[in-house]
Amino acid sequence: MFPIVKHELEDILFNRRYMAGFIVQVLLLIALLPIFSSQLAESNPSLLTPDIKEFIPVGVLQVSDKSDILMQELLEEKKLDITIYKENPMDKLLNGEIAAIVVIPRDYDEDAIKEIPVWLIVSSSNPKRESVSDVLINLFDRASKKISEKRKEKLGVDSQEPIIIKRELLTPVVIEKDGNRFSSFFIGYLIPIALFFPLFMSGGLIVDSVVGEKEKKTIEALLTLPIKREKIIQGKLLGVFSWITFQCFFWLLILRIFGIPFENFWGILLLLSLINLSILSTAFVIATYSSSVKEANISLMLFYVLAFISIIISLSLEFFNPRGFYDFIPFNIISSLSAGDPIRIMPVVFTIITLIGYSIAMMRVNSELFKRDDVIFGPAPSIPQLAGSCIDYILRRFETRPYIGKSIVSIISGIIALPISLIIQISLGISILYFLGYSSSTLVVMIAIFALLEEILKPMALFYARIERKRDLAIYGGIAGISFFTAESLLILISSSFSMPLWMLYRIFTLRMSSTLLIHIISSSMVGYGIYKGKKEFVIYLLLATYIHVAYNLVVLGVRL
Amino acid sequence: MKIVTLFKKEFMDIVTEKVYLLAFLVQMIMVVGIIYTALLYTSINNPAYTASSGLKTQTPRIGVVGLDMKFEGLRAFKLESADTSAIRDLNLVALVIAPENMNIALQNGENVEITIILDNTNILSGYADAVITRHLQKLSEKIKKERISRIGDAEAILNPIFIEKTVVGEEKKIFFDSPKFIELMYGFLMPFILLLPTFLSMNMTTDSIVGEKEKKTYEILISTPLTKKEIMLGKVLPILLISDIQALVWIFILQVKSIVVFNIPLIILFLTLLNLSFIGVGVIISAFSDTNKDADIGVTLSIILFSLIFFAPLSLGKNIYTLSPLAVLSKLASNPVVNIYKIIPIYFILFLGSIAIICLGGRLLEWKENLRL
Numbered sequence: 001m002f003p004i005v006k007h008e009l010e011d012i013l014f015n016r017r018y019m020a021g022f023i024v025q026v027l028l029l030i031a032l033l034p035i036f037s038s039q040l041a042e043s044n045p046s047l048l049t050p051d052i053k054e055f056i057p058v059g060v061l062q063v064s065d066k067s068d069i070l071m072q073e074l075l076e077e078k079k080l081d082i083t084i085y086k087e088n089p090m091d092k093l094l095n096g097e098i099a100a101i102v103v104i105p106r107d108y109d110e111d112a113i114k115e116i117p118v119w120l121i122v123s124s125s126n127p128k129r130e131s132v133s134d135v136l137i138n139l140f141d142r143a144s145k146k147i148s149e150k151r152k153e154k155l156g157v158d159s160q161e162p163i164i165i166k167r168e169l170l171t172p173v174v175i176e177k178d179g180n181r182f183s184s185f186f187i188g189y190l191i192p193i194a195l196f197f198p199l200f201m202s203g204g205l206i207v208d209s210v211v212g213e214k215e216k217k218t219i220e221a222l223l224t225l226p227i228k229r230e231k232i233i234q235g236k237l238l239g240v241f242s243w244i245t246f247q248c249f250f251w252l253l254i255l256r257i258f259g260i261p262f263e264n265f266w267g268i269l270l271l272l273s274l275i276n277l278s279i280l281s282t283a284f285v286i287a288t289y290s291s292s293v294k295e296a297n298i299s300l301m302l303f304y305v306l307a308f309i310s311i312i313i314s315l316s317l318e319f320f321n322p323r324g325f326y327d328f329i330p331f332n333i334i335s336s337l338s339a340g341d342p343i344r345i346m347p348v349v350f351t352i353i354t355l356i357g358y359s360i361a362m363m364r365v366n367s368e369l370f371k372r373d374d375v376i377f378g379p380a381p382s383i384p385q386l387a388g389s390c391i392d393y394i395l396r397r398f399e400t401r402p403y404i405g406k407s408i409v410s411i412i413s414g415i416i417a418l419p420i421s422l423i424i425q426i427s428l429g430i431s432i433l434y435f436l437g438y439s440s441s442t443l444v445v446m447i448a449i450f451a452l453l454e455e456i457l458k459p460m461a462l463f464y465a466r467i468e469r470k471r472d473l474a475i476y477g478g479i480a481g482i483s484f485f486t487a488e489s490l491l492i493l494i495s496s497s498f499s500m501p502l503w504m505l506y507r508i509f510t511l512r513m514s515s516t517l518l519i520h521i522i523s524s525s526m527v528g529y530g531i532y533k534g535k536k537e538f539v540i541y542l543l544l545a546t547y548i549h550v551a552y553n554l555v556v557l558g559v560r561l
Numbered sequence: 562m563k564i565v566t567l568f569k570k571e572f573m574d575i576v577t578e579k580v581y582l583l584a585f586l587v588q589m590i591m592v593v594g595i596i597y598t599a600l601l602y603t604s605i606n607n608p609a610y611t612a613s614s615g616l617k618t619q620t621p622r623i624g625v626v627g628l629d630m631k632f633e634g635l636r637a638f639k640l641e642s643a644d645t646s647a648i649r650d651l652n653l654v655a656l657v658i659a660p661e662n663m664n665i666a667l668q669n670g671e672n673v674e675i676t677i678i679l680d681n682t683n684i685l686s687g688y689a690d691a692v693i694t695r696h697l698q699k700l701s702e703k704i705k706k707e708r709i710s711r712i713g714d715a716e717a718i719l720n721p722i723f724i725e726k727t728v729v730g731e732e733k734k735i736f737f738d739s740p741k742f743i744e745l746m747y748g749f750l751m752p753f754i755l756l757l758p759t760f761l762s763m764n765m766t767t768d769s770i771v772g773e774k775e776k777k778t779y780e781i782l783i784s785t786p787l788t789k790k791e792i793m794l795g796k797v798l799p800i801l802l803i804s805d806i807q808a809l810v811w812i813f814i815l816q817v818k819s820i821v822v823f824n825i826p827l828i829i830l831f832l833t834l835l836n837l838s839f840i841g842v843g844v845i846i847s848a849f850s851d852t853n854k855d856a857d858i859g860v861t862l863s864i865i866l867f868s869l870i871f872f873a874p875l876s877l878g879k880n881i882y883t884l885s886p887l888a889v890l891s892k893l894a895s896n897p898v899v900n901i902y903k904i905i906p907i908y909f910i911l912f913l914g915s916i917a918i919i920c921l922g923g924r925l926l927e928w929k930e931n932l933r934l
Contacts, residue, residue: 070722096898097896097897097898097900113717114721115723118725119726120725120727121729124729126730127895130740130743144720147722148719151717151721152718158708161705162673163673163698165694166674170679295579434596
């Protein structure tokens with residue numbers, strides 16, 4: 001296997017394209033670090049919004065010339081695009097050319113000690129109506145304070161505030177080291193994101209290493225080598241993994257050289273490598289299965305976009321709403337490690353074991369795929385065909401006791417249905433809410449679509465399980481329903497356990513056990529029975545099961561039709 | 562007529578290409594995601610606006626020690642001691658601690674110090690801080706006024722400017738009437754959304770030209786009775802059309818949510834000119850690339866470079882910012898009417914630039930092709 005690893009690494013190191021990409025990454029990192037660290041040095045926890053210049057067009061009608069302070073404030077405000085008019089520009093306000101008019105009337109005199117008026121005219125049809133009022137009222141307030149200071153000085157009045165406000169932050173936002181100030185937001189949020197860049201740049205490497213060889217037909221020569229097939233793909237994975245690990249090490253080193261005070265160098269590298277391995281092994285499965293470079297590029301792009309979005313979401317949610325639940329998410333552990341936050345050992349151990357287990361499982365899947373001639377030389381088998389082969393494999397293992405094999409297939413079917421249906425439900429839900437808006441009828445539509453989806457997915461493996469008796473299909477459908485219910489209940493209870501008291505969790509559990517379980521068993525049994533009956537009847541049974549599921553959900557959620 | 566055939570072929574090639582369809586889908590998810598993120602960001606930052614939009618919100622809770630006052634928009638709990646563990650135990654956003662006998666000290670003309678301890682990991686801490694500060698400043702102002710009124714007109718000394726606000730015109734429905742949302746949406750996110758097809762257009766150009774080079778069909782194409790100009794137009798026009806259609810779809814998605822986009826014809830014209838220059842860069846990259854891999858490096862580097870050029874001015878000075886396409890798009894999209902004389906020079910410069918880039922690209926392609934053949 002090691003000659004393959006060596007060969008892969010040489011390929012990477014002597015490839016001009018990869019090296020150019022690597023240099024660009026390093027240059028970007030070096031260029032971006034000072035910008036972000038200086039911007040965020042004094043930060044508060046809210047996200048940055050760009051300082052938008054000349055965003056709001058405002059017309060000023062200056063009648064009084066004793067308005068130096070106010071005019072200076074108006075002209076210095078970056079957000080405003082000021083035009084000074086000699087006559088009232090009301091027509092321009094009404095047609096939308098300007099968002100507001102500021103009139104400095106004749107009796108406005110900054111030198112006289114009296115109250116002075118400013119007129120603000122805003123058009124309510126302009127989308128910037130709130131923005132302009134917000135900016136201008138703050139601006140008038142600032143000008144007013146300046147004039148007040150001048151007057152107090154003139155009259156010899158004490159300008160100190162009777163109430164002095166002092167602020168303290170519960171968690172330090174700014175970390176000081178060697179006279180430099182760094183935001184913990186920067187350390188705990190941006191650094192972890194930056195550290196995943198080598199991984200996200202690895203798509204090209206994987207495609208070239210696996211699908212590239214298939215397309216160039218060089219894989220045939222590789223397969224003739226006196227080495228086991230799975231060792232070839234494992235060697236390739238190890239080659240890419242070593243290069244990415246080296247890049248991560250290099251990036252961490254650069255951050256250290258730049259004096260960024262992140263903690264746990266080796267801890268971060270270890271966990272980062274495990275996360276990279278699990279994502280890479282999945283990416284390799286995708287690449288091995290793809291029949292062309294184009295197809296691999298599309299699938300990997302989508303996979304990496306999803307992985308990147310999940311990193312951003314998990315880090316963002318934790319930053320704004322810290323809860324114990326995030327201690328189990330690997331990206332968040334990296335964030336805590338780099339910020340030097342206290343770490344709980346149990347979740348870290350659990351995460352490490354899960355990552356290793358997942359990577360091994362994915363590598364196994366990859367080896368099995370690589371062993372198949374149809375995957376390497378084509379025509380590539382479809383996903384249902386692959387699923388069918390897996391099911392066959394399980395059934396063959398339990399040939400003497402077929403009911404065990406069939407039960408295992410049903411259980412796996414129910415468990416796999418949960419993440420698939422969740423992903424589809426989330427994307428569909430967002431689209432439906434976006435275009436139809438939130439209302440009780442939208443909710444009903446969503447509940448119906450989601451129920452139909454779950455009913456289709458739960459017993460889907462039974463299509464391939466070669467079960468001949470209709471009674472058996474209903475039973476195994478019911479088992480798939482129980483397995484889906486168990487996975488769903490575990491997910492609900494674990495995610496709620498961080499925000500709900502025990503008694504509430506107990507109530508959820510009892511409600512689910514007493515009624516939801518029954519609904520899942522009945523509906524999945526019906527769909528399983530429908531599989532036996534044939535296509536037309538299957539649709540009828542599926543719709544019937546969906547109807548029961550929807551009716552139950554509507555009652556539980558208290559939705560009125 | 563010949564050019565129409567090539568146009569049709571190129572157009573169909575793009576719209577039936579899986580990669581582009583996927584890119585289109587990813588962009589659509591991004592557009593909807595961006596809108597929701599902006600909404601989520603602005604709403605969780607300010608519960609008052611969220612409540613006004615009809616969504617249910619939870620009033621942030623704060624603890625108050627030694628102070629007897631109400632904070633509008635916050636739920637205040639009176640606490641006996643200034644123990645910070647109460648923040649976690651009672652799920653508070655902030656703790657306001659006033660000194661003992663504060664009122665007596667203030668009556669005696671002394672100044673006092675009030676401490677606000679903020680749970681800065683809570684997103685509502687910024688909002689709570691603003692509300693508490695506003696109330697304390699009001700109190701401070703009241704006391705100051707009482708003290709100054711002994712000398713003269715307190716209002717004229719402390720708050721000389723008073724605002725007389727008038728609202729004119731017909732009120733229109735706005736998706737989320739919060740200053741922060743409007744600024745974020747029109748000033749940054751909408752231009753970004755509208756520029757997504759522009760960035761993709763460069764990739765489409767290199768795919769179309771270098772793809773033909775790789776498949777060796779480019780030689781066949783140039784041996785047809787089509788002139789070089791016609792080939793170039795046949796390749797450029799479908800990409801321009803598709804980019805414009807995409808921009809229009811994004812505008813439609815925004816309009817669905819009552820996020821009004823003004824000056825659509827001017828925006829489309831601006832984007833067309835900008836796309837033309839990006840396509841021109843794509844042609845230049847194609848001239849120097851023999852394989853799609855080489856072209857991809859060129860496209861990636863150019864996109865990084867253009868992103869820096871477009872987005873970096875956001876943090877630079879006012880004058881540099883006005884030159885950024887982001888600023889032009891933001892102005893066009895957010896103002897019902899724009900001063901045409903102010904934007905004509907930008908269009909003119911962009912027009913000349915695009916034509917120059919595309920001509921240069923055409924020449925370079927021809928020159929490199931002659932060398933190759």
